[in-house]
Amino acid sequence: MNATxxxxxxxxxxxxxFQGKSLKDLDVSELAFIHLNINLGNQRLSDTTIYSSLYDLMQTSQASFNNVRTKAYTPLLSCFAMLDQLGGAYRxxxxxTxxxxGIKIALDTFGTYTKDEIEKLYSLRNGLYHDGSLTNIxxxxxxxxxxxxxxxxxxxxxxxxxxxxxxxxxxLTEFITKINPKKFKFDLEKIISNCNEELKNGTLEISIKDPLEFFYKFLFSSQNSTNTNTNQPVL
Structure with missing residues (x-):
């Protein structure tokens, strides 16, 4: 069944x-349906339970705000990782566009940012990833x-x-751009929601055509047991 x-x-x-399907039965749109579900984060099948890395990244971003040691960089790094996934997997x-x-594709296609904001965010991402810095040339x-x-x-x-x-x-005070990490995370939630709606409406193009490739890039699995509470994702 197509996700639409x-x-x-x-x-x-x-x-x-989904509980009537095994992993090998799912097409790439059904895997994308699980991937984009950041409210549940997992889906039980007949033979295994599938976990979404996108959900894990969103939870990492959210949880990091509660710790003074992680609330600065971790939310931003998690959000940029999510954008990389979305832009690499979907059009x-x-x-x-x-x-x-990937990041620019996701911001432009599923977000509401201006061209200047997209370029600034991409530059910020490069500063963080390459130098661990909020400054980038x-x-x-x-x-x-x-x-x-x-x-x-x-x-x-x-x-x-x-x-x-x-x-x-x-x-350099007059040149500083300020960003609210929580607002940025909220923007990401909306971007994922827009992407999910396009999947359901049949207007989302999935760049990765091979279900196995999609699975190994973005999803994890755990064999079902009689006690569903013991299931843990295989990383």
Missing amino acids: NLKSKSNAEIREY STIKP KYTT DKRNKHHVIFRLAPESSTTFIHPKQEWNGVYCDS
């Missing part, structure tokens, strides 16, 4: 449908950024008074 046929079914009917047939990088596209966290901000972004030219000087 699950749109009109109740949660109980969806659960019953939209109703909203084409010119971007070729973008040598290719010249989107140089200095980010600082603004957890009390009412918006995802507070844009700088002036865009930074990449030159360091005594004071």
Whole structure:
């Protein structure tokens, strides 16, 4: 059954449908249905239980806000990892994009960011991943950024008074872009929801055609036991 046929079914009917299937029976759209379910995070089949890495990343982002040692970088790193997954796995047939990088594809296709914000977020991602820094010199596209966290901000972004030219000087205050990590995570939840809706509506194009490739990239499994509470994902 294609995932579009699950749109009109109740949660109980969806659960019953999947419990009658084994892993080898699922097509890539059904695997995507499980992957994008960040509310449940797993789906029991007849022979195994499937766990979504997207759900795990979202939970990691959420939990990290509660610990002073993880609330700064971990939410951002988790969100960028989710964007990498979404942009690498999915496209939209109703909203084409010119971007070729996973994060930019996800932000442009399923989000509401401006072109400038997309470029800034990608530059921030590169700074974090490559240098563990909120500052990045973008040598290719010249989107140089200095980010600082603004957890009390009412918006995802507070844009700088002036865009930074990449030159360091005594004071860079007017060039700082501020980001609220919690708002950014909320944006990610909406992006995933939009992606999920397109899957159910039949407008989502899944870039990975092979179910096995999709499974091994984004999902984990655990053999079912008589005690369902003992199931743990195989990493």
